Amino acid sequence: MEFKLILKKINNELTEKEQILFDEWYAESEIHRQYYKNVIKNYGKSLDGIDVEVAYKNLVPKLRRKKALFTPLRVAAIAAAITVLISLPFISKQDDPELSVPVVATEKKIEIGTDKAVLTLEDGSEIPLEAGKSYTNKHLTSNGKELTYDTSDNKTSEIKYNTLTIPRGGQFFITLSDGTQVWLNSESKIKYPVTFTKGNTRMVELIYGEAYFDVSPSTQHQGADFMVKSQEQNVKVLGTEFNVKAYKSDSYIATTLVEGSVSIENKGTTRKLTPGNQSKFNTVTNTIKITAVDVNDAISWKEGLFSFKNKTLHEIMLQLSRWYDVDIEIENAEAGEIRFNGVFNKHQDLENILLTIENTNEAKFEKIENKIIMK
Incomplete structure (x- = not known):
């Protein structure tokens, strides 16, 4: 039986013929009946009934905890709490063999993303940073999971820059020399001073990708504000927490903006943001639009989650491809525009997520070498 019939049953949308098919399936076995009860329990009463914010808060009760993304116990707790809470209901492979649509077996396992980056020093030399590899020089230290600059090293001198590049399948955490903390998402690149000049604007550049900033207050740096440059946009702050997403695609x-206040600057135009709002700077038209958003949805990646709130399958596949370092080709353009809501734990196999999507019968997936085809 198609899974969509179960969804239609939950929403009282079955036709007379479909109701007969459902009743026959339901009466066949206790496994079917239990499966249906599990779907109701985890699904709710409508496709739009998922409150992502509530689900997120249940998963992440301490959003403000520093470096939460990289705490193993925290990851384990999230994994134990829930795998997926989505308009695609929670389904395990063992629930019902008739309804579980297997993803094509892989010759090479697609790995879950992890902590890794490449540090480019001021002399151009490149240092791979990953678990099990430590690196130290007079300005910084790294344990392979995070990078920390000497916070007592800021002085008036020639400014030298380092660059940190996070590949697909990676993430990283960095503490700049002024104490500002930065979480970097997959496929991101940031350029910043090794040391900041006291009293002057603390400028960093998000060349591309996504980063979350917890900025050290200007009151601790002789009033010096903090600025993030991304292409033609500048974000100016005094001390606050915010997320910038600037992928090349x-x-x-x-x-x-999570808390505090920032101003968005572009070619003489300045717009201020308040907490809970998001600006979208159109790089084609050079216009800025500000709207209220679900902050938890926007920064969920930092907390080890995929939060898909009214996202198309095309947008979902793009995020998955970055984290799992796999190319995903969409052959079924119509399915690519279908929208879903939900939250996934990032620290699980890609196959689990694809299986959940497959069980809606809206799309199928086939793996060919290191590429996923959505049909």
Whole structure:
């Protein structure tokens, strides 16, 4: 039986013929009846009934905890709490063999993303940073999971820059020399001073990708503000927490303010953001639009989650491809525009997520070498 019939049953949308098919399936076995009860329990009463914010808060009760993304116990707790809470209901492979649509077996396992980056020093030399490899020089230290600059090393001198590049399948955490903390998402690149000049604007550049900033207050740096440059946009702050998303594949730069205040600057135009709002700077038209958003949805990646709130399958596949370092080709363009809501734990196999999507019968997936085809 198609899974969509179960969804229609939950929403009282079955035709007379479909109701007969459902009743026959339901009466066949206790396994079917239990499966249906499990779907109801985890699904709710409508496709739009998922409150992502509530689900997120249940998963992440301490959003403000520093470096939460990289705490193993935290990851384990999230994994134990829930695998997926989505308009695609929770389904395990063992629930019902008739309804579980297997993803094609893989010759090479697609790995879950992990902590890794490449540090480019001021002399151009490149240092791979990953678990099990430590690196130290007079300005910084790294344990392979995070990078920390000497916070007592700021002085008036020639400014030298380092660059940190996070590949697909990676993430990283960095503490700049002024104490500002930065979480970097997959496929991102940031350029910043090794040391900041006291009293002057603390400028960093998000060359591309996505980063979350917890900025050290200007009161601790002789009033020096902090600025993030992304292409043609500048974000100016005094001390606050915000997220900047500026991927090369996007035609916009999204800046989401969590707390504090920031101003968005572009070619003489300045717009101020308040907490809970997001600006979208269109890189084609050079225009800025500000809207209220679900902050938890925008910064969920930092907490080890995929939060898909009214996202198309095309957008979902793009995020998955970055984290799992796999190319995903969409052959079924119509399915690519279907929208879903939900939250996934990032620290699980890609196959689990694809299986959940497959069980809606809206799309099928086939793996060919290191590429996923969505049909």
